[in-house]
Amino acid sequence: MWIALNTILSKEIRRFMRIWQQTLLPPAITMTLYFIIFGNLIGQRIGEMGGHSYMAFIVPGLIMMSVINNAYANVSSSFFSNKFQRSVEEMLVAPLPGWVILLGFVAGGVARGLCVGVIVTIVALFFTDLHLHSFWITTLTVLLSSVLFSLGGFINALYANKFDDISIIPTFVLTPLSYLGGVFYSISLLPESWQLVSAFNPVLYMVNAFRYGILGVTDVNLALCFGILLVMIALLSFISLRLLAKGKGIRH
Amino acid sequence: MLTVDKTKPALSIRGLTKVYAGGLQALRGIDLDVMPGDFFALLGPNGAGKSTTLGIVSGLVNKTEGQVELFGCDIEKQAFAAKRLLGVVPQEFNFNQFEKVQDILITQAGYYGIPASRARESAERHLRALGLWEKRDQQSRLLSGGMKRRLMVARALVHEPQLLILDEPTAGVDIELRHSLWQYMQQLNKEGVTIILTTHYLEEAEQLCRHIAIINKGEIVSNTSKRQLLSQLQSQAFTVELASQHELTEDFALQGFNLRVADAHSFEVDLPKGESLNPLFAALSAQNLAVLSIQPKSNRLESLFVDLVRKV
Known part of the structure; x- marks a missing residue:
């Protein structure tokens, strides 16, 4: 099974490396613009947030936003493309258990998420100094968040019937959740009622855990962050494996 | 290569049914055995259930009911063992x-x-x-x-793999390539690989396969050896080529013979199976027509196929 898993992961890495202009370059450009406009130009007028300069405050959130968007996009576009070209049949005729297929694609999503995370971090270093408050919390948060969103991308791809279907969730769900997930502001700035609404946004916990790993500040309890991440990963893994076993979207 | 139990059928299908989500019943309880080492053709018109059957065997389509085994391995209970024995060449890229x-x-x-x-x-x-x-x-x-x-x-x-499924492997392929693929498939079969072929080119099945099953509307309507199937033919068609000085018109006829003019110098004629060709030559001689060549039409399966499919 290790060879099969390694085969899927290598294929996934080869794919996003081959089309680096579409997968690795755009987040670097977008994040550079965010750093210049929000961090430098607007940030100087905002002053401090959470005890740090506004630039330093938004960097962890922007890195995390890039990681989760790219982990999601990698799995949803790659698996749907396999469905569209029918090359998913190569896996279905082979003696591959569902968990190997799922793990291979999720590992591919995590690999792209991490690559983009590293690229955006390097870009961020041109604009601000970054000091790691906790290496383990930072690493664990990035890994668990990219696993969770890779699983989300996988389920999206199973249900998708056309390319539009894999852009609906990122546009109408992921982007609003990211923007409202405390990337650009501390939720302590919000009225209490909106703080309560924000508590239902899973991205808030990832951004805050990651921000704690880098800056040592968070709006929410860390144990709760990791608890939510683990429960959601378990839930989405179970759903993905059930759908795979039924052949949802891949077998008639 | 994996060691397999070659006393068991390479493919055994029992009571296989498939009803698609929209209610279309593609298979109506088919039974089929393909023995190890065979070169087997599964023929049928479009929509007959060939690809659905092979899709279920390959794990690409979920069956509704029935049992499928490859060399004794159940495709559900011993899915991985069964899949290791199987190679699939699908119809579409x-x-x-x-x-x-x-x-x-x-x-x-x-x-x-x-x-x-x-x-x-x-x-x-x-x-x-x-x-x-x-x-x-x-x-x-x-x-x-x-x-x-x-x-x-x-x-x-x-x-x-020990069993190779080829779903219309030569569709849209030029003649030279088709023949080279045929040779390769025959070589694989000689090396012991069991081959199941679906095709719309009936001469392909006739040339390559030893056993032929015909499926129509989700049911197997014939499943026998090629020799037995061809023995069911009541008549055989021949193509007769005449010397170039004779020019045939569309209304050309020979009394007592069912024929069709192919072009200005040749015609096709149906002769009762097992009967002498002499009366045909006699009739042609009587009209002073010189025969350059006569050959059986290679596509003998075609008329049988049409008859069997029409019966359902």
Whole structure:
């Protein structure tokens, strides 16, 4: 099974490396613009947030936003493309258990998420100094968040019937959740009622855990962050494996 | 190659039914056995249930009811063992168009747990045998249609299966390539690989296969050896070519014979099976028509196929 898993992961890495202009370059450009406009130009007028300069405050959130968007996009576009070209049949005729297929694609999503995370971090270093408050919390948060969103991308791809279907969730769900997930502001700035609404946004916990790993500040309890991440990963893994076993979207 | 129980059928199907989500009943309880080492044709008109049957065997379609075994391995209870024995060449291109030819084969081998070094050897052997070795570093989308078909054959063989399913492997392929693919399939069959073929080219089935099943509207309407099937023919068609000085008109006729003018110098005639050709020659001589050649039409299955399919 290790060879099969390694085969899927290598294929996934080869794919996003081959089309680096579409997968690795755009987040670097977008994040550079965010750093210049929000961090430098607007940030100087905002002053401090959470005890740090506004630039330093938004960097962890922007890195995390890039990681989760790219982990999601990698799995949803790659698996749907396999469905569209029918090359998913190569896996279905082979003696591959569902968990190997799922793990291979999720590992591919995590690999792209991490690559983009590293690229955006390097870009961020041109604009601000970054000091790691906790290496383990930072690493664990990035890994668990990219696993969770890779699983989300996988389920999206199973249900998708056309390319539009894999852009609906990122546009109408992921982007609003990211923007409202405390990337650009501390939720302590919000009225209490909106703080309560924000508590239902899973991205808030990832951004805050990651921000704690880098800056040592968070709006929410860390144990709760990791608890939510683990429960959601378990839930989405179970759903993905059930759908795979039924052949949802891949077998008639 | 895996060791398999060759006393059991290469493929055994019992009571297989398939009802699609929209309510279409594609298979109505079919039974089928294909013995190890056979070259077997599954024929039928479009929508008869051929691809659904093979899709279920390959794990690409969920069955509604019934049992399928490959060399005694149940495709559900011993799914992985069964899948290792099977190679599939589907009707439509189903590989990543942006992957390189050799990578497609190595990746496929990886799905079967074959280490990269062995996968590379196997890929090279099959790509060379199918004339694709020179194209190994080319993106698959840049191959011609015939090369893409051969790539799918090579991919299906990379893990050395015991049973090879070919779903219309020569559709849209030119004659020369078709013949080279036939030769390769015959060679594989001689080496012990059981082959199941679906095709719309009935002469292909007639030339290659030893047993033929005909499926129509989700039911097997005939399943026998090619020899027995052809023995059911009541008549046989011959093509008669006349010397060039004779020019046939459309109303050309010979009393007592059912014939069709093919062109200005040849016609097709149906003769009762087992009867002498002499009366035909006598009738032609009586009209002072000189015969240059006479040959049986190779596509003898066609009339049988049409009869069997019409009966349902």
